[in-house]
Amino acid sequence: MATIEMKNIVKQYGDGFPAVNDISIDVADGEFMILVGPSGCGKSTLLRMIVGLEDITSGDMVIDGEKVNDKPPRDRNLAMVFQNYALYPHLTVYENIAFPLRLAKMSDDEVDKKVRQASKTLELDEHLQRKPGNLSGGQRQRVAMGRAIVRDAKAFLFDEPLSNLDAKLRGQMRTEIARLQNRLGITTVYVTHDQTEAMTLGDRVAVLKRGNLQQLATPRELYDQPVNLFVAGFIGSPPMNFLPATVKGDQVEVPFGTLTIPKEKAEKAEGKGLLIAGIRPEYFEDAKVLDPAKVGTGSTFNATVDVVEWLGSQAYGYIPFEAPPEVQAQLTQLERDLDGEALHTPSSSLSTRPVGSPPAMRPRSTSTPPRCTCSTPQAATT
Ligand code: ATP
Secondary structure (H helix, E strand, C coil): CEEEEEEEEEEEEECCCEEEEEEEECCCCCCCEEEECCCCCCCCHHHHHHCCCCCEEEEEECCCEEEECCHHHCCCCCEEECCCCCCCCCCCCCCCCCCHHCCCCCCHHHHHHHHHHHHHCCCCCCCCCCHHHHHHHHHHHHHHHHHHHHCCCCCEEEEEECCCCCHHHHHHHHHHHHHHHHHCCCEEEEEECHHHHHHHHHCCEEEECCCEEEECCCCCCCCEEEEEEHHHCCCCCCCCEEEEEEECCCCCEEEEEEEEECCHHCCCCCCEEEECCCEEHCCEECCCCCCCCCCCCCEEECCCCCCECCCCCCCCCCCEEEECCCHHHHHHHHHHHCCCCCCCCCCCCCCCCCCCCCCCCEEEEECCCCCCCCCCEEEEEC
């Protein structure tokens, strides 16, 4: 096991493109660190610099206290699992897992012991004599992990290992990776663009945007205290709502009403003109069916829910509103930064909201005037 210290790491590609800008991250011994961000943010480049597949333009890469900038990958003893698994199609599962041990000229007995140990851990015993081409995506992924495990490497490095799998299998494999890492306690750096993977797997998560580190924190801190609009919009599914807001005293005016916020927070925003308020969807409730005692603790407003998406254990309600051009421009830029889809695509993550309960309100910005397709306006509270 190892510590990994990235000190002011910069990567400029040959064409001058700054893929990674002055990033410093310390990964503790046994820690599960996630590098997450939209496509092109530099997360794979950073991972490839840790493993030695990419030169470092400036900064230091330190593994277990030793600077490894000029060490070739084979001397760093790190095990990497790629998105495409990189299995040898002509070799059996057994020989695929054994491959790094054969390269290290290990005795047959030793190889057999290690391969069988890994295959037991990964439940691959019955597939050992099969070829990768005949396996499912999840089984191939496990073989790739088996090859990483047998090496007794200092750390695991994963580059989007689940993105080739369908949603259900991705969920299962995610749990398996978490279990495995828990059991082995091996230092792990895991690259993904999927915030759900980041939140569920990571001890800590580094959020990147265009080569810059935005925030490095535990999943809970990222969710509760995002440092900027980008992190707030990236973390959370369904994502945070962003609304044009003006603060007067302890009152915040948003498109569908006025909300009260704590005085100390209001003071920070006073006199700043038009702002963007972020409200997570779960803070909206349907006031009509809410416990009356709870209604009094929030702000109540009337709004038209134009679309309801029912997901079984949870439902999303959409409230259209108009945003002034200056806010709309910022939200459009944010959407671009988040790679287009994230702000408007509800995800399939589930909450504990019981079946049949009212929809979670999730206002969304729209350039068209509010539509009245919903028969009765809903009263909501936040
Ligand atoms: P993705 O999720 O799409 O793989 P990423 O966050 O892993 O994205 P990187 O692959 O690290 O991003 O790339 C970061 C930036 O560096 C991108 O803008 C990319 O265009 C650029 N880049 C990557 N490889 C090269 C290269 N060989 N030459 C020039 N620029 C490159």
